[in-house]
Amino acid sequence: MSLGQMTQFIEIILPCVTTDTEGFFAKEDIVKANIRAYREGRHGSELWANRAVFSSATDLFRFRKIPNLTITTDMVIISNGQRFEITSVENIKGKGMYMEVLAKEIKPSG
Numbered sequence: 001m002s003l004g005q006m007t008q009f010i011e012i013i014l015p016c017v018t019t020d021t022e023g024f025f026a027k028e029d030i031v032k033a034n035i036r037a038y039r040e041g042r043h044g045s046e047l048w049a050n051r052a053v054f055s056s057a058t059d060l061f062r063f064r065k066i067p068n069l070t071i072t073t074d075m076v077i078i079s080n081g082q083r084f085e086i087t088s089v090e091n092i093k094g095k096g097m098y099m100e101v102l103a104k105e106i107k108p109s110g
Contacts, residue, residue, distance in 0.1 A: 006036040010061065011078040012071065032075065037063035039079060057087050057102040065091070065099050077103055 012033040018026050040060040061077060061084075077084040084103035092098040 005038045006063065008037050008039040008061075008079050010035060010037045010039075010063070012066075012069075013076045013078060014074065015076055029076075032069055033066050035063050035066065037061045037079075056104045058105045059084060059103050061101045061103060062092070063099055063101075065096055071099060071101065076106075077101065 011031055012035070014030045014032055016028050016030055018028050020026060038061065040062075042058050042060075059079075061079075071086070071089045073086050073089065075086050077086060083106040085106050086101055086103050088102040090100045092100050
């Protein structure tokens with residue numbers, strides 16, 4: 001994966017629910033990282049056909065591993081104003097250099 005292919009700027013966010021002094025709940029987004037990534041939308045290629053198990057995934061993101069940060073399915077990715085729920089995280093080839101994330105776009109209802 002070369003730097004030239006990583007053209008998307010993304011934010012990796014951990015959504016949290018906090019309680020204020022009066023006991024009301026509020027949603028808060030904690031930004032864990034702002035990075036460059038490769039983004040691939042879902043299409044009819046052979047690779048996407050092999051990912052049929054993750055049929056809900058709409059996009060694939062590849063980026064360099066971030067030291068001291070573990071990416072989990074509790075996190076969210078924001079890219080070009082769109083919000084994506086992480087469904088799968090994989091270490092590419094087990095070398096610890098790049099991460100591959102399958103994500104599903106969150107569309108607001110209404």
